[in-house]
Amino acid sequence: MREKIVLDLGKLPLHGMGTASITWWGTLAFMLIEGTGFALAIAVYLYLMSLATAWPINAPPPDLLPGTLVTLILLASLVPNILLSRWAEQQDLRKVRIGMVIMSILGTLPLIVRVFEFPALKVSWDSNAYGSVVWTLLGLHTTHIITDLVDTLVLAALMFTRHGRSARRFGDVQDNVMYWNFVVATWLPLYGCIYWLARL
Amino acid sequence: MTRPAPAPDARDSDRTLLAGALAETWKTPSGFWGALATVDHKIIGRRYIFTAFVFLALGGVLAALMRIQLAQPEARLLGPDRYNQIFTMHGANMMFLFAVPVMEAVAVYLVPLMVGTRNIAFPRLNAFSYWIYLAGGALLWTAFALDMGPDVGWFAYVPLSGPQYGTGKRADIWAQMITFTEISALAVAVELVVTIFKQRAPGMTLDRIPVFVWAMLVTSFLVIMAMPAIVLASTSLILDRLVGTHFYNPAEGGDVLLWQHLFWFFGHPEVYIIFLPAAGMVSTMIEPFARRPAFGYLGLVMALIATGILAFGLWVHHMFVAGLPRLGDSFFTASSMAIAIPAGIQVFCWLATLWDGTPVFKTPLLFIVGFIVTFVIGGLNGVMVASVPFDTQVHDTYFVVAHFHYVLIGGAVFPLLGAIHYWFPKLTGRTMSETLGQWSFWLVFVGFNATFFPMHILGLEGMPRRIYTYQPDLPWHGLNLFVSFSAVILTAGFLLFFVNAIRSARFGEIAPDNPWDAPTLEWATTSPPPSYNFAMIPIVGSLRPLWDDRDTLPIADGLRTDRRELIVTTLATAEPQAREASPQNSIWPLWAAIATTIMLIWSIFSPWAVVWGSIPVAFALIGWFWPKGTPEDGS
Numbered sequence A: 001m002r003e004k005i006v007l008d009l010g011k012l013p014l015h016g017m018g019t020a021s022i023t024w025w026g027t028l029a030f031m032l033i034e035g036t037g038f039a040l041a042i043a044v045y046l047y048l049m050s051l052a053t054a055w056p057i058n059a060p061p062p063d064l065l066p067g068t069l070v071t072l073i074l075l076a077s078l079v080p081n082i083l084l085s086r087w088a089e090q091q092d093l094r095k096v097r098i099g100m101v102i103m104s105i106l107g108t109l110p111l112i113v114r115v116f117e118f119p120a121l122k123v124s125w126d127s128n129a130y131g132s133v134v135w136t137l138l139g140l141h142t143t144h145i146i147t148d149l150v151d152t153l154v155l156a157a158l159m160f161t162r163h164g165r166s167a168r169r170f171g172d173v174q175d176n177v178m179y180w181n182f183v184v185a186t187w188l189p190l191y192g193c194i195y196w197l198a199r200l
Numbered sequence B: 001m002t003r004p005a006p007a008p009d010a011r012d013s014d015r016t017l018l019a020g021a022l023a024e025t026w027k028t029p030s031g032f033w034g035a036l037a038t039v040d041h042k043i044i045g046r047r048y049i050f051t052a053f054v055f056l057a058l059g060g061v062l063a064a065l066m067r068i069q070l071a072q073p074e075a076r077l078l079g080p081d082r083y084n085q086i087f088t089m090h091g092a093n094m095m096f097l098f099a100v101p102v103m104e105a106v107a108v109y110l111v112p113l114m115v116g117t118r119n120i121a122f123p124r125l126n127a128f129s130y131w132i133y134l135a136g137g138a139l140l141w142t143a144f145a146l147d148m149g150p151d152v153g154w155f156a157y158v159p160l161s162g163p164q165y166g167t168g169k170r171a172d173i174w175a176q177m178i179t180f181t182e183i184s185a186l187a188v189a190v191e192l193v194v195t196i197f198k199q200r201a202p203g204m205t206l207d208r209i210p211v212f213v214w215a216m217l218v219t220s221f222l223v224i225m226a227m228p229a230i231v232l233a234s235t236s237l238i239l240d241r242l243v244g245t246h247f248y249n250p251a252e253g254g255d256v257l258l259w260q261h262l263f264w265f266f267g268h269p270e271v272y273i274i275f276l277p278a279a280g281m282v283s284t285m286i287e288p289f290a291r292r293p294a295f296g297y298l299g300l301v302m303a304l305i306a307t308g309i310l311a312f313g314l315w316v317h318h319m320f321v322a323g324l325p326r327l328g329d330s331f332f333t334a335s336s337m338a339i340a341i342p343a344g345i346q347v348f349c350w351l352a353t354l355w356d357g358t359p360v361f362k363t364p365l366l367f368i369v370g371f372i373v374t375f376v377i378g379g380l381n382g383v384m385v386a387s388v389p390f391d392t393q394v395h396d397t398y399f400v401v402a403h404f405h406y407v408l409i410g411g412a413v414f415p416l417l418g419a420i421h422y423w424f425p426k427l428t429g430r431t432m433s434e435t436l437g438q439w440s441f442w443l444v445f446v447g448f449n450a451t452f453f454p455m456h457i458l459g460l461e462g463m464p465r466r467i468y469t470y471q472p473d474l475p476w477h478g479l480n481l482f483v484s485f486s487a488v489i490l491t492a493g494f495l496l497f498f499v500n501a502i503r504s505a506r507f508g509e510i511a512p513d514n515p516w517d518a519p520t521l522e523w524a525t526t527s528p529p530p531s532y533n534f535a536m537i538p539i540v541g542s543l544r545p546l547w548d549d550r551d552t553l554p555i556a557d558g559l560r561t562d563r564r565e566l567i568v569t570t571l572a573t574a575e576p577q578a579r580e581a582s583p584q585n586s587i588w589p590l591w592a593a594i595a596t597t598i599m600l601i602w603s604i605f606s607p608w609a610v611v612w613g614s615i616p617v618a619f620a621l622i623g624w625f626w627p628k629g630t631p632e633d634g635s
Helices: A022-051 A064-089 A093-120 A129-159 A167-199 B015-026 B032-037 B041-070 B080-114 B123-145 B170-198 B211-242 B256-290 B297-313 B326-338 B340-356 B363-385 B388-394 B398-428 B434-460 B477-507 B588-602 B608-625
Strands: A002-008 B552-557 B565-569 B576-581
Touching: A022 A129, A022 A167, A022 B170, A022 B211, A022 B256, A064 A093, A064 A167, A093 A129, A093 A167, A129 A167, A129 B211, A129 B608, B041 B080, B041 B123, B041 B398, B041 B477, B080 B123, B080 B170, B080 B211, B080 B256, B080 B398, B123 B170, B123 B588, B170 B211, B170 B588, B211 B256, B211 B297, B256 B297, B256 B340, B256 B363, B256 B398, B297 B326, B297 B340, B326 B340, B326 B363, B326 B388, B340 B363, B363 B388, B363 B398, B363 B434, B398 B434, B398 B477, B434 B477, B588 B608
Parallel strands: A002 B552
Antiparallel strands: B565 B576
């Protein structure tokens, strides 16, 4: 078969940003997987709740303080996170470095408070099905934070190396910002579920 | 950031030079390490397909053992414990290690070629997914060899699989094998979605996507939405068994039906995860053999999407005897029957294509016709079991065994065997023997129907599934003997297929680029394709680019040859957006897979494995993603 050249692609950029980026779509697909997982975990909570004669089962509702504190930290972290995304878009390496350090700290803080959140549930995972499901919900989200924190730390380190000054890295930062927004967004229904449904 | 493409670039007029430069950039080095580190979707796809067929053969051996055991009453070949392991292994192996992976494997090979790109999106994830799949399969079969094979049925119902009755580690092996196969399936689903969304050749708008690619897109979304349910189910089962949670313990507020809901919320879409790719293969393969475009492209695509959506509204029909509220049962009866509509639309489109075409009855078309006949029978008895009163009578009998083998083998394995014959030239550069192909089709088709049709009658006569033997005074002896003899014919058909494939791979006739005169892009490149698939990216002007103009292929110029480069296009209209780098070969996905395997197997025995085992995983991932200063990292 003969080939006929009808298009020259030579002028296209060497890397796509935003919706032209393959990793952006991949991140979105992984968010869909994890979002489905969280939705199903909440469905399990509601299912077990609908079967129980009293809810929580043989336990008081969880203490509000640590969970609410985590929620506030997570919500507050959105501000520098969104700023970081803008700086990455402007490809301002100095500001991005600062932003990545701030986000590394803001990723660690909720984990510290989270240590106090597990005992505040006032039930053990092996006490009953209620305990099992709230520990699982909290455990899932903790894994979520840890995963993104490790990603943030590695990326922050990377931004301080010679590899940092690259459109590809700024795109990575933007994807990381999007993922952290997702970590915060998934927490809100979980927070409502763990702390407020138990008080209905 | 744009900068002018450095020389040498693809504007080089000399095609030999271009091909040489591309071959150097995209090559998989020869030797052991090269093979382990490759990220070429064709090599990984071939590996995946080969491995899945090895698991098919192993699962077939288990089926043969069951048929020998059941050929006569009170046979003593297998004891009850071994039999439990064998039927569980057969089901789990065929579903998780053969049916789902083989469909994704074919897509891993074909989708990038069909959409006209040079590699799958996230090629290293693709390599990782294969290693994880292989490890999951090895775990299951090693456990079986050590008499630790799961023995709780392929859907592992609690309380049988729970801590109280499922002692030892057999149920954990099942649950963790699930984790392995789900990780690999989800990874491939993400790769396929992104490849189909963003890497289509310029001009391949949504209405110019081949039906098989549409089928894989819908399937990938089903995987993404359904598989988290089984991951949640198997993880909570392991937690119940390992650290004493109570998800499935009614004494402490848990519930056994929760398991069935979670399992079938995944398990029913699973059927379509297997069937939709097969339907897509049929819609694509039928064109060159009917010698006309497939009838009703829009109807075929809409049917795929409708099936994908309805798939999530059917799971309770697996639980009709579980004592759920009547209203729920009625709803799920209605939705189960509704799925016959998109299935029917596709069947009528295929029939119309053949009716109006001039069919050439080569082996792939024989398998297509065999598929239509068998799948319609399976669909009809599916409508029967969708009815609650009928299902109540035949639940857990051989009627159900007959039904699901009709839809799974008839509905998915027949098209798959046709697809292997059809795409074999592209996979290997050689053609499969037509004579042996026709023989294997007739043996498989006759053998299959003679094996599984009588099982309907056995079921109606009350023979339960999963019994290791039966007494001589029960009226099942004659039919069982007939079924076992028929299984010999079926086995002979499969053996002939394997012989044909292995022989043809070495001694088959050398295949031209487009041996079937087919219209889709994978036939625009050589058989087998070079490492970079297309020296220049094709431009697509219609649904059947190779039938539009049989002499000339419009192509695009301007990609660099000194780095692995492909084109990113817009989602709906496939307009070029960027020249994107595609990752180089890397050994890190293998290390990551080994670290993940250690963590997952260790976690069957100790919860601390998750903590300590994740550290090597994290290191492997950092090694994987840390930039190596290659041209691919530039921007």
